[in-house]
Amino acid sequence: MSKVLGIQLLWPHLSEGADRSASNLVGRFQRMKTLNSPHLCQCIDAGTSSSGYIYTVLEHFPRTLADLMNENGGGGIKDPAVLRSIALQLVSGLEYLYANGVAHFNLSLGNVLLDASNSVKLSNYHLYHITKGGELAEVSIGNPAYLAPELIASGSLDAMKYCHKGDVWTVGLILVDMCLGSSYRYDGSDDLSKILDIQTMPWLDHLHGALVAANISPDLISFISRCLTMSVVERPSFYQLLRHDLFTGGQKAPPRTESLRDAQTSLDDSDLPSLQRPAIEEKSIRYRHLSRHNLHQRQQQKLEDSDQSDYFLSSKHSIYQPPQLSLTEQYHLHKLGASISIEQILAKYGIGSIPSIDRLPLYVSVSTELDKHSLADNTRLIHHVSSYQDQVYTFTIDLISGDIEVPVYTVGLAFTDPWTPTPSARSKPRKPLQLKEKNAFYQVSRLLKFKQIVREFPLSAVELQKEAAIDIPPLLRGIVWACLLGISPDVNVEYDFIDKNTPTSADRQLELDIPRCHQYNELLSSEEGHMKMARILKAWVLSEEGNLVYWQGLDSLMAPFLALNFNDEARAFLCLKAFIGKYFDGLFMEDNSVALNRHITAVKCITSYRDPQLASHLIELGITPDMFAIPWIMTMFAQIFQLDRLYHLWDTILLGPKDFCVFLVYAIVHQIRDQLLNKDFSSCLVLFSELPPIDIETCIYLAVEAWRLTPPSVYSLPGLSLASWVGQIGIQEFTEIVGRSVIVDCRSAESFQNHHVAGSISFQPQMLETIRKKSHNYLYVVCIYATPTSVRGAAEAHELVKSGVSHVNPNMSSQSITQTSQSKDSSNESISSTSSTGSSKGGFTRMVSDLGKKLSRRQEKDVLVGKNILKEDVVSPTLVQSKLALEKEKQQDALNRKLGLRPSKGDLKLRNILKVSDSNDSLFQSNESLEKSLNFEQKQTKLKSILKRRATRAELESAGSGVAPSIVETQRRLSRSIIEDSLENKLRNRPDVMELEEKGIYFCETVEVHTTFRKSEYNRKPDGDVTFKHLTPQLKVQIRNELNTYKKNEMDVHVDVLDFLLQRRETPATIIDMIC
Amino acid sequence: MSAPPTNESAPGTAPAPAPVPSAKPVQVKLVLLGEAAVGKSSLVLRFVNNEFQENKEPTIGAAFLTQKCRLEDKIIKFEIWDTAGQERFASLAPMYYRNAQAAVVAYDITKQASLEKAKSWVKELQRQANPNIIIALVGNKLDLEAERTVPTEEAQAYASEQGLLFTEASAKSGEFVMEVFTEIAKKIPLEHLLASRSRTGAGPATGAGAPGAGGANGRVDLNQSSGSAATAGGCC
């Protein structure tokens, strides 16, 4: 199967701002693509060719009305049904155009095309509209042989703007030509006076007689004469013409498709060749045609956007049809695959680049005797017929069908895996995205798949995520993004209800920013584009009033959504709103400093975790991410990448977690790391502002990998200090990497002696070399610090990095971690007041661990206990109290007495500990046995929270034989304590006895008695014959079978589901369950 | 005398100790302030690359550029922070003008309101910035003379009253752009800068600290503890 397309050429004006007018033209063309009527050639594409032409591409059919007449021997067409049918189709098509605010003004026998089944297809109807009547480009408008008298009289094409009934006259002329043959009015010579002499219009006087003589039906004659009404005011509009007796047969109702089809069948009955259209197509066309009269204008546009939107609507009205490719999609697939080149097609017609002489205006003034003076200095209107040019350059494309061999590509990284300390074996997908996008066959399969998914959205949300992770077909990106953002495809009226006209405070800024927003893009730089941007941004500002505000950069963010949904502002708006809501947590608030700082800090921590050497370099230079990354973050990279590349980046962002942006910042910085490492402060910053080419796919790969490998605590610990460049790791994650880490203890030697993580190395300058060597065999290097404050400096970590620790093996990362206080949330006052001490004391950072030395059970306990003692002591009252709830009353009393003493004890300890930490242990050991056991319980809770994130026992066991036993053992104890904990929780939440006494059941004091039925009136006993009494096993089976046959044969289901159903039938139990 | 930009590339990380002191480039930190779309970025672009872009995208946060000039026997390296114009970004501005030796406050001669905004920037600089900062008031878009709404005299009078350098320029035509920077270069006490720079090691790095209170703590701590403070500031 193939299809003919036609190219129309427009000549750009030579005046200043020509590129502007080209993009304005393309901007105006976009809406034309949404026009969709059975009587219009579909508008497909517009652009500027590299040789300087502006071109438009439309559906095309080789046969014209003129051809039809020639086939009939050049005389008039006599069959009244054919004439009537053509008249009806012409008027319907034009009425549709006018209802959409588009005037044709280019109508002639030559550009009314006929498709294979002889349906009328108007062509070239877009030229007048998109060029603003020739203002934006040189193009032939207004075939002189068909101009209405008022246009001839006014002597200027500009008058067309005010004469919206010119096309009605032209339809009259076309019908005259069809009835009487084109030579009746005009003999084809260059002498136009015969047609253009409006005073006499010699042929007009005899027209009626001629029509009657030609046996034309009175209805048609009356119709023609209505069209050829000299007075513009009295001339009917197309809307009125549709209700003419010719079509209604005297009834008042406007013609429906039925009448159109009647006419068509009778047309088919004549000896013209006919081709039956497939039923589906006819149905959908009819649907569109009918709905046109009922739907609101905007909905109409949505519906008729053949590219994307109409899947939704059609899905509601049709049962199940496999998705199909529209002509526009077919064209764009060819274009993506570069099998269409406008330049080459034109070259075949001998059209190269435009020689400057050709860029002069196309029209040459012709002085007919009559118009000599009035038209003397008008170079545009009346011209030789030969200089009127509406040539269409045609070419054919092969239609790609859905059932083809589809190349399979490897799948990229996904966001489904949780963080893991092991670098993934998966490499970057080998097939570049760009190649995939250029492969038309691959794209067909993707398109069809996504059309299906989109049609079934939101039920298909899971599949959508899965498929989008592979790639998103460029032709459906707009709607796929919308679905990913969770925007319901139903017609959303929110946007329409926002008043986008009343001035607001943001207007001034918008006015300044919009003309500077992604102006390299043809659509966004067009006038239409500017207007749309202004409306969307304004709507956003208004809809977020009191919540978010306009920050410069928002315009950049909106640009991709508009470019992808140029014909659907409402969707672009909703996407923008959802996108900002989802990924810009606080960045667009009036005061965004908190959010901004959080992002900046996260970038720092991730960089230092993943690339300590680079981080160290930047720290030395005094460069912080806020010096370069603010525009990246605020615009989600829209300001540093052009749209085509940005799309790929956002494809991933839309699937990722909300803080993924910071990983992309890291990925970009990492890609230029080698250059950065050799540069000084200002050259680094200059490099950031003028980034070298960044490969987007590498960037995505690096970022996803970094996201997977970075423990969440590194960038999201609540206590992260803004100034810190040092990635800190939470205790949970630490336990996961402890086996693969060299641990460097950076606390004082004394503290180290008191207690330390087994196998850790106390930091001494002379140990640098040892650590460096050791780090060869490990994945991580972790530093432990005593307090979060001392982590800030992290001088030791810094020195390690400088000594080359991170450099030995590129796989190796060094990182610093802080364990922040694990203190439990509690409303207890005494605790919250002390917990701050607890955190500063209990917090410590670690660096580097050890696999070689085993962490014996005792040792580990020691370490954890040792480090938590202080906090635990202080925190314990709540825990103890809750524990007590489980004890017997006697024990409780005893404990309470002891607890009464504890706070002071705690204080004592606190003071001691501040000086000598090992006094802890002795004090601790000297405690009574009961308390000891209690402490044990607390430790367990502690450990539980610490180790919560540990995966499975099996994993742990495989991680290292030396480490496993203790951990497994601990885990066992932990699971016990988890149960206890939950018990405690329940107990704690149980209402107090005192509270319970308050409650009771009370009756309303006034009782109302309602009248009811007497037994004789209404018998409450069930009917003796009701089914369930008789649902015998046989009946059950029968029902089941009936249901299954119905499901199998009659119910409309997806094919895939059908398979599923058939399987299900084999296991009747489930179905029975459903029935009963 | 004019100071055409030299074509020298930036020095590497380890510049050879220059025997003649005057051959060392003197770093001058300069900040551009002014209302949105008055043409700040365009002025810098003209100065740095001698280009003009019709639809320059808005600056978000800030942009950093450098340019070297020769003035008599000295080389001056301007380190320029071009800031965002939108009012909301004003809270970030201190981070850029802190420790700046010079500021260009721009307005648009076709927009009266932009001069008012410029005045408020001048006021803020006089209050908050380095007390010796050299401020130049620049009326941009001189090429749009026909649409002028701010009389030269008005701005001139204000500038002399406040002791500012003043000129009108056009980033589009390039007129008087170079002069702005030359005049600033002339007025900067270069000798003094050279001397103080080597003493404190306070490069632009320290100046451009993180926003917010206590922002610089981490780095300062670190530098002190690791003894690397002297390396800050790059090539001096």
Ligand SMILES: Nc1nc2c(ncn2[C@@H]2O[C@H](COP(=O)(O)OP(=O)(O)O)[C@@H](O)[C@H]2O)c(=O)[nH]1
């Ligand atoms: N006519 C004219 N336009 C200028 C001039 N300088 C800048 N512009 C335009 O003014 C707009 C804003 O410029 P930009 O440098 O981004 O301003 P900024 O926001 O202050 O950085 C851009 O569209 C520029 O093209 C100038 O000297 N003359």
Ligand SMILES: [Mg+2]
């Ligand atoms: Mg700017």
